[in-house]
Amino acid sequence: MLTYSFSDLGSDSLYEYLYKCIKQDILNGTLAPGDRLPSKRSFASHLNLSTITIENAYAQLLAEGYIYSIPKKGYYAADISVGAAQTPRAPLPEPMAEQARGAYFADFTSSQTHPGTFPFSTWAKLLREVIGSHRPELMEKSPSGGVLPLRQSIASHLKEFRGMAVRPEQIIVGAGTEYLYGLLIQLLGHEKIYGVEDPGYQKIPAIYQSNQVACRHIPMDKHGICISQLKEQGVDIVHISPSHHFPTGIVTPIGRRYGLLSWAAEKDGRYIIEDDYDCEFRFMGKPIPSLQSIDVMEKVIYMNTFTKTLTSTIRISYMVLPAHLMERFHQTMGFYSCTVSNFEQYTLARFLQDGHFERHINRMRNFYHNQRDTLLNYLKNSPLSSRITIMEEDAGLHFLMGVDTSVPDKDILQQAKARNLHMASLSQYYGTECPFGEHTFIMSYSSIAPERMEEAISRLCQVFLEPMGSRLDG
Amino acid sequence: MLTYSFSDLGSDSLYEYLYKCIKQDILNGTLAPGDRLPSKRSFASHLNLSTITIENAYAQLLAEGYIYSIPKKGYYAADISVGAAQTPRAPLPEPMAEQARGAYFADFTSSQTHPGTFPFSTWAKLLREVIGSHRPELMEKSPSGGVLPLRQSIASHLKEFRGMAVRPEQIIVGAGTEYLYGLLIQLLGHEKIYGVEDPGYQKIPAIYQSNQVACRHIPMDKHGICISQLKEQGVDIVHISPSHHFPTGIVTPIGRRYGLLSWAAEKDGRYIIEDDYDCEFRFMGKPIPSLQSIDVMEKVIYMNTFTKTLTSTIRISYMVLPAHLMERFHQTMGFYSCTVSNFEQYTLARFLQDGHFERHINRMRNFYHNQRDTLLNYLKNSPLSSRITIMEEDAGLHFLMGVDTSVPDKDILQQAKARNLHMASLSQYYGTECPFGEHTFIMSYSSIAPERMEEAISRLCQVFLEPMGSRLDG
Numbered sequence: 001m002l003t004y005s006f007s008d009l010g011s012d013s014l015y016e017y018l019y020k021c022i023k024q025d026i027l028n029g030t031l032a033p034g035d036r037l038p039s040k041r042s043f044a045s046h047l048n049l050s051t052i053t054i055e056n057a058y059a060q061l062l063a064e065g066y067i068y069s070i071p072k073k074g075y076y077a078a079d080i081s082v083g084a085a086q087t088p089r090a091p092l093p094e095p096m097a098e099q100a101r102g103a104y105f106a107d108f109t110s111s112q113t114h115p116g117t118f119p120f121s122t123w124a125k126l127l128r129e130v131i132g133s134h135r136p137e138l139m140e141k142s143p144s145g146g147v148l149p150l151r152q153s154i155a156s157h158l159k160e161f162r163g164m165a166v167r168p169e170q171i172i173v174g175a176g177t178e179y180l181y182g183l184l185i186q187l188l189g190h191e192k193i194y195g196v197e198d199p200g201y202q203k204i205p206a207i208y209q210s211n212q213v214a215c216r217h218i219p220m221d222k223h224g225i226c227i228s229q230l231k232e233q234g235v236d237i238v239h240i241s242p243s244h245h246f247p248t249g250i251v252t253p254i255g256r257r258y259g260l261l262s263w264a265a266e267k268d269g270r271y272i273i274e275d276d277y278d279c280e281f282r283f284m285g286k287p288i289p290s291l292q293s294i295d296v297m298e299k300v301i302y303m304n305t306f307t308k309t310l311t312s313t314i315r316i317s318y319m320v321l322p323a324h325l326m327e328r329f330h331q332t333m334g335f336y337s338c339t340v341s342n343f344e345q346y347t348l349a350r351f352l353q354d355g356h357f358e359r360h361i362n363r364m365r366n367f368y369h370n371q372r373d374t375l376l377n378y379l380k381n382s383p384l385s386s387r388i389t390i391m392e393e394d395a396g397l398h399f400l401m402g403v404d405t406s407v408p409d410k411d412i413l414q415q416a417k418a419r420n421l422h423m424a425s426l427s428q429y430y431g432t433e434c435p436f437g438e439h440t441f442i443m444s445y446s447s448i449a450p451e452r453m454e455e456a457i458s459r460l461c462q463v464f465l466e467p468m469g470s471r472l473d474g
Numbered sequence: 475m476l477t478y479s480f481s482d483l484g485s486d487s488l489y490e491y492l493y494k495c496i497k498q499d500i501l502n503g504t505l506a507p508g509d510r511l512p513s514k515r516s517f518a519s520h521l522n523l524s525t526i527t528i529e530n531a532y533a534q535l536l537a538e539g540y541i542y543s544i545p546k547k548g549y550y551a552a553d554i555s556v557g558a559a560q561t562p563r564a565p566l567p568e569p570m571a572e573q574a575r576g577a578y579f580a581d582f583t584s585s586q587t588h589p590g591t592f593p594f595s596t597w598a599k600l601l602r603e604v605i606g607s608h609r610p611e612l613m614e615k616s617p618s619g620g621v622l623p624l625r626q627s628i629a630s631h632l633k634e635f636r637g638m639a640v641r642p643e644q645i646i647v648g649a650g651t652e653y654l655y656g657l658l659i660q661l662l663g664h665e666k667i668y669g670v671e672d673p674g675y676q677k678i679p680a681i682y683q684s685n686q687v688a689c690r691h692i693p694m695d696k697h698g699i700c701i702s703q704l705k706e707q708g709v710d711i712v713h714i715s716p717s718h719h720f721p722t723g724i725v726t727p728i729g730r731r732y733g734l735l736s737w738a739a740e741k742d743g744r745y746i747i748e749d750d751y752d753c754e755f756r757f758m759g760k761p762i763p764s765l766q767s768i769d770v771m772e773k774v775i776y777m778n779t780f781t782k783t784l785t786s787t788i789r790i791s792y793m794v795l796p797a798h799l800m801e802r803f804h805q806t807m808g809f810y811s812c813t814v815s816n817f818e819q820y821t822l823a824r825f826l827q828d829g830h831f832e833r834h835i836n837r838m839r840n841f842y843h844n845q846r847d848t849l850l851n852y853l854k855n856s857p858l859s860s861r862i863t864i865m866e867e868d869a870g871l872h873f874l875m876g877v878d879t880s881v882p883d884k885d886i887l888q889q890a891k892a893r894n895l896h897m898a899s900l901s902q903y904y905g906t907e908c909p910f911g912e913h914t915f916i917m918s919y920s921s922i923a924p925e926r927m928e929e930a931i932s933r934l935c936q937v938f939l940e941p942m943g944s945r946l947d948g
Binding site for chain 1: 529530532533536539543545546586587589592594597598601602603605606607608609610611612613614615616622623626649650652653656660663664665677680681684685686781785786787788789790806807809810811812813814815816817818
């Protein structure tokens with residue numbers, strides 16, 4: 001069987017190293033086209049690695065086309081020469097590179113759900129049933145806002161879970177919130193001035209800029225976005241996440257919420273986009289009532305997504321439009337086809353109706369609760385414990401970690417990278433300058449494999465306590 | 475068993491009438507919540523209707539939430555009162571109305587694939603296999619342009635089928651061409667002037683207008699879009715379908731194609747969007763080489779979709795970017811998530827790799843070939859034959875029918891509607907005035923149920939030969 005020495009592992013993760021070895025053997029012909037690769041299990045025991053390591057290496061090779069798989073048979077070396085035209089040796093462009101994100105031993109910047117948590121068997125079962133029993137509907141063009149059964153089950157989910165009274169017609173289903181932001185710009189107008197939270201989730205201003213609309217970075221105080229600044233900068237549409245701000249974790253209190261609503265009420269054409277992206281994962285107490293549920297002026301556009309709760313690889317999100325915007329949408333944009341396939345719309349509808357979603361959320365909440373506690377526990381018992389402060393660990397899927405250190409953030413991130421950890425510092429999330437300064441890190445734990453946590457934390461300690469200068473220099 | 479008299483059917487289709495009867499019985503409580511509806515087959519024989527009629531009625535009731543289905547059990551009356559908040563009696567807005575499109579006895583305006591043609595069992599099988607064997611990839615974030623295996627199989631499909639040499643990295647997969655148009659506007663710029671074909675597919679200018687970019691209607695001559703007009707109106711980006719123009723069916727000859735390429739080459743920032751939406755369904759001779767395949771100046775953006783070949787309810791389309799635009803996309807827009815779910819990306823990749831797509835296309839080509847011949851045959855043997863001229867029947871999924879009549883188009887369409895036929899006239903597809911004047915109709919036959927064709931044509935004859943003035947008046 002294939003055998004590799006992991007002696008010169010260097011800074012590679014085991015998975016990454018193995019992937020490189022096999023890739024090399026395929027490129028130099030040691031593995032000929034069609035050669036069968038060892039089964040994951042036997043390879044794992046042969047190399048004395050966990051099967052997940054083999055799995056990740058194979059997945060990467062598969063994704064890059066170096067190997068192919070035959071279901072129930074196994075993995076085989078691909079014929080590289082044939083695909084030469086399609087798979088150049090040249091460095092692959094951006095998106096291919098993205099694939100390599102999986103290469104980190106632990107990625108504290110990723111909000112992806114942990115692969116192990118997706119309810120494959122339930123989803124597959126429902127999908128099978130839908131294909132078996134809903135053929136006419138599956139072939140019937142979906143309304144532009146989504147098929148009614150899905151919008152109805154989302155409406156009842158919002159009623160039970162968020163106490164929101166919403167008509168299915170107000171719900172617009174789309175392939176991810178990024179897509180829905182684009183629709184909103186078309187609905188609300190390119191000439192409007194959009195305001196985003198500073199600091200905030202970087203993709204949002206990126207999307208407004210990509211659509212060439214005016215976008216202002218509005219500072220946050222400890223209660224959320226600053227209303228005075230909204231007025232000063234002439235913002236029309238403000239885009240916020242009051243239930244749990246990313247990355248600071250601020251939960252906007254009710255007073256500020258009413259303040260925002262009255263700001264919106266002061267002028268026609270002012271709206272609030274409420275991004276409720278991870279309300280399902282609040283650990284302490286009940287979730288805060290949404291802005292939408294206390295809005296009587298039709299000023300709030302509510303947004304949520306299943307990409308955080310189910311998996312980011314099934315693209316289903318939705319927004320709830322106030323009545324008058326719903327009318328406008330159907331009149332001016334009703335010609336758009338819904339971007340989510342009927343197959344997945346009906347499957348998700350069933351998943352919600354039959355109570356699977358609620359059960360899944362509860363499982364996930366426990367899973368993440370554990371993730372967080374385990375991680376914090378390792379931190380508490382680590383040599384770092386005396387030098388860190390944990391903030392905002394009670395809402396959502398990340399916490400902030402202040403570290404007492406003099407090393408600049410960019411060097412820390414370098415050191416982390418050298419040890420195959422992907423980290424982000426708070427300072428990176430500011431559109432303008434960062435008032436809090438440096439040494440605060442955002443620890444997203446949703447994607448960290450439980451079996452890797454201990455090792456990840458010990459590497460984290462090395463990052464802060466054992467600089468690798470010598471090794472980095474030479 | 476439920477029994478309804480179809481005596482006062484009026485202008486309703488059987489399906490629509492039955493749907494209304496059952497809905498009424500549910501609203502007035504004759505059918506109580508939880509009451510089981512008759513099985514389609516027994517109901518059909520009881521009412522002496524085809525099961526498809528029952529199926530359509532049930533599908534509509536299901537879609538609107540009046541009934542629910544329990545797989546392998548049957549259909550049941552829903553509890554309307556409970557859902558009251560969500561399902562108002564008030565007339566449903568736009569998208570719900572769309573659902574009713576199915577209500578036409580025959581829809582000559584729809585380019586939807588015929589439901590019967592979708593390869594359900596193959597698709598379900600591949601989906602099952604993908605879920606069984608690709609779990610790591612299914613949970614791995616897709617590159618913004620789509621997962622590599624899908625882009626590779628699209629590249630080889632384009633190579634074999636269209637003789638196009640394309641690298642997978644140039645291919646951007648997205649949830650429908652409408653979505654990809656939006657991405658292109660972001661990539662090419664809002665300040666650019668876009669030109670569309672006049673006449674043309676109405677959604678395209680609608681999308682440019684919705685994105686608030688300048689959009690000019692450029693007249694067509696018998697070879698395609700007029701280059702002189704492109705210059706005169708200062709167009710930067712022209713959006714055309716040279717392989718088969720909708721609705722005129724014009725195939726742009728090679729001379730005009732080079733003319734267009736040289737127009738684009740004259741100036742930086744000029745591009746041609748080549749919409750190849752139905753090249754797969756050309757019946758006579760080989761498909762025309764794509765503009766993209768003869769473009770050496772990186773001026774052509776090629777677009778195609780699986781919504782026409784597979785089903786419009788699975789939203790997968792793609793575009794091929796010239797190298798320099800590909801770089802720009804990955805640099806400036808690479809942060810976008812791909813809008814198609816991994817589950818369907820990997821399933822489609824398998825569908826292409828294993829040759830199912832090619833077989834499916836061939837089956838569909840025969841199916842549509844038959845559709846067209848049967849329809850033309852019925853027309854030839856109908857009382858209309860002496861008064862109609864058929865044009866452009868050899869490319870794509872529609873033909874033009876000129877009719878020798880003095881009745882204005884709008885009255886004809888009214889008459890058709892009264893007989894439950896949905897028709898469109900050429901004049902409707904002009905952004906400006908229609909030079910050809912009236913009396914030419916666009917006959918799209920892809921969605922017409924074969925068993926309904928004879929009846930559809932006889933109704934069509936009535937439309938032209940037996941005006942229903944009296945009935946329309948009162």
